[in-house]
Amino acid sequence: MVSHYNDRLSGLRAKMSEAGVDALYVNHKENIRYFSGRKGDDCALYFTQDIAYIITDFRYREMAMEMSDSFEYVETTGEYTTLDFLKSRGEKVLGVEKDYLSLGDYLSFCELPGKEIKPVSGLIEDLRMIKTEDEIEATQKAAAIADRALLHMLDYLKPGISEKRAAAELEFAMKCEGADDLSFDTILVSGAGTSKPHGVPSDKLIEAGDFVTMDFGALYDGYHSDMTRTVAIGSASDEMKKIYDIVYKAQINCCAKLKAGMTGIEGDALARDIIEEAGYGEFFGHGTGHSTGLEIHESPRLSRLWKGVLQPNMFITIEPGIYLPGKFGVRIEDLALIKADGIMNLCTSPKELIIL
Ligand SMILES: [Mn+2]
Numbered sequence: 358m359v360s361h362y363n364d365r366l367s368g369l370r371a372k373m374s375e376a377g378v379d380a381l382y383v384n385h386k387e388n389i390r391y392f393s394g395r396k397g398d399d400c401a402l403y404f405t406q407d408i409a410y411i412i413t414d415f416r417y418r419e420m421a422m423e424m425s426d427s428f429e430y431v432e433t434t435g436e437y438t439t440l441d442f443l444k445s446r447g448e449k450v451l452g453v454e455k456d457y458l459s460l461g462d463y464l465s466f467c468e469l470p471g472k473e474i475k476p477v478s479g480l481i482e483d484l485r486m487i488k489t490e491d492e493i494e495a496t497q498k499a500a501a502i503a504d505r506a507l508l509h510m511l512d513y514l515k516p517g518i519s520e521k522r523a524a525a526e527l528e529f530a531m532k533c534e535g536a537d538d539l540s541f542d543t544i545l546v547s548g549a550g551t552s553k554p555h556g557v558p559s560d561k562l563i564e565a566g567d568f569v570t571m572d573f574g575a576l577y578d579g580y581h582s583d584m585t586r587t588v589a590i591g592s593a594s595d596e597m598k599k600i601y602d603i604v605y606k607a608q609i610n611c612c613a614k615l616k617a618g619m620t621g622i623e624g625d626a627l628a629r630d631i632i633e634e635a636g637y638g639e640f641f642g643h644g645t646g647h648s649t650g651l652e653i654h655e656s657p658r659l660s661r662l663w664k665g666v667l668q669p670n671m672f673i674t675i676e677p678g679i680y681l682p683g684k685f686g687v688r689i690e691d692l693a694l695i696k697a698d699g700i701m702n703l704c705t706s707p708k709e710l711i712i713l
Pocket of ligand 1: 583584647674676690
């Protein structure tokens, strides 16, 4: 059984009542994983106030049977489909995941006689925002792997290496340090390429006088880390130093003052105000942070749009940046755990400007 399964289940059932659904059909992989501990391929979950089912096929029968303390098993075949199972159930209002159910499935669910199909959003995602000890521990391990890989890169980076080669080195280092996989496609860009917040590593060779931005993370036991460092190669111009310093001050101000009880808007402002006051607000076009967990981007967020309140044991990234098109960009990102009176920073890598 997944740790905290019963807490998660009772939390979900309360959310289902609030949302006015008698049953909830879950097909989003990470939401399935949250309750099953398994990857969630080719299966679905069906929750009511009394019972929980896992719906899958013969290939996963044994795996599903091992979860018999958490789920009743429903096996679909060529003759007995998910629709047949849903038809057999008495629940009238069936919640479906608005953000994840395919339009095709939605349309066929709507044909089920005597049922009201109700698209809902965020029921499980809301529960996932607050992390339990085991989730925190897995994320700490993922973040530590990324920190060690960064140290390796500080030795490795030099002029003449292509962005693709350097990205491969960073990914290899994370695997060697114990990552199950990458958190997401590594961003490793240099020179003018750093002005694109989500640039893709290219054949460009890293040159003296370049900034190199590395945005990367490790996956450990299902949990994602995320960090970014921008370093200079050989030297940095006065303008590069100036921009770096503004982003650095914005980042450390947010790290120093962020705590539970703030809204996402207030947290965002801790970094954004400094960048705006320096006159570069228009070059910081993304939110200051997001949470991580079973997915790389989760709520809560630090942004001008996220009105929710930060609570203890939520993760949040703190990643302000300034991007000057055609010139260069700087982003510094840590991953932190929200505490009642501050944050616990999971990233220990240095943040002051490093000139390699
Ligand atoms: Mn991030």
